[in-house]
C-alpha cells in the first residue's frame with residue numbers, strides 16, 4: 001500500500017486550494033419527479049475544489065467538490081405554477097415550475113446529446129428559450145461527455161441554467177454518462193428507468209445503454225430482461241392515456257449509414273411499441289434530426305444539442321418523413337387528442353412540422 005501511495009505522489013502533486021473558496025451554486029436549481037402533487041427541487045453546491053497537476057510539471061486542472069442539496073414537496077396542487085428560492089436573497093437560487101394539468105394543454109421539449117461543443121450547446125439553449133419555456137423537458141441522454149468527471153456537470157448546468165430553473169426536467173441515461181451513480185443522485189432516480197404522467201400523456205424513460213450496465217454479459221442480459229418486463233407492464237398499465245411516449249438514448253433505427261444495426265436491443269422493442277400503441281419513440285445518440293413513421297408509430301431522433309453532427313446519408317425507404325444533419329430541439333404542444341410537433345434548428349428555423357393523433361380509446 002505504501003508503495004502505491006509513494007508511486008501516486010511521485011506522479012501527481014495534489015493540493016487543495018489554500019483558502020477554501022465560498023460555497024456557490026454550480027447546478028440548478030432544477031426540478032425533478034414532478035407530479036400533480038409532488039416535486040423535488042435539486043441544486044448542486046460547490047463546497048471546495050482540488051487543483052491537480054503532474055508532479056513533473058505541466059498545466060494544472062481544477063476539479064470541484066460538489067454536494068447535492070434537495071427538498072421534496074408534497075401536497076401541491078395540479079396545474080399550478082410555483083415560484084421558489086433555494087438561497088434566500090440570492091438571485092442564483094430562484095426558479096419556478098408548473099405541476100401537470102389533470103386536463104388541458106401543455107408544452108414540452110425534447111433534445112439530447114448536449115455534450116462536447118459547449119458554445120453550440122449554449123446557442124441551442126438560447127434558441128430554445130426564445131421559442132418559449134416548456135412545461136417540461138425530456139433530455140434523451142449524453143448530457144456530458146463523461147458522467148464521472150466532476151468538472152463537466154457544472155458546465156452543463158451553467159449552460160442550461162435559464163432553462164432548467166423554469167421547467168421540470170426528465171433526462172434519460174446516455175452512454176456518455178457511463179452509468180454513473182451521479183445521474184441517479186442528481187436527478188433523484190431509484191433506478192435508471194422510470195415513468196411519469198403529464199396531463200393525458202404517459203412517458204416511459206428507459207436506459208438503453210446496456211454496454212455500461214456491467215462488464216459481465218449475464219448481468220447486462222439480466223438488466224435488459226428486467227427493464228423490458230418493466231416497460232411492457234408500464235405500457236400495458238397506461239393504455240387509457242391518450243398518448244404514450246417512450247424515451248431512450250439509443251435509437252432503434254438510424255439514417256447514419258455507419259451506425260445502422262448498432263442497437264439491436266432497441267430494434268427488438270419495436271413490436272412492443274406497436275402492441276401497446278406507443279404514440280412516439282424519442283431518441284438521441286445520433287447527432288442530427290430524424291423522423292420516421294413505421295406501422296403507425298412515430299420515431300424521432302433528436303441528438304442535435306451540441307455534439308458534433310453526423311450525416312444522414314442512408315435514410316430507410318418508405319418510412320422516412322424527414323432527416324437533416326443540423327443541431328435542433330423538438331417542441332411539442334398537446335391539446336386534447338392532438339400533439340403538434342415542431343422541430344426547430346439551432347438558428348430558429350422550423351425544419352419539421354406534423355401532428356400525432358391519439359388513438360381511439362380501447363373498448364371498456
Ligand SMILES: [Fe+2]
Nearest residue numbers: 142174175285
Ligand atoms: Fe450517445
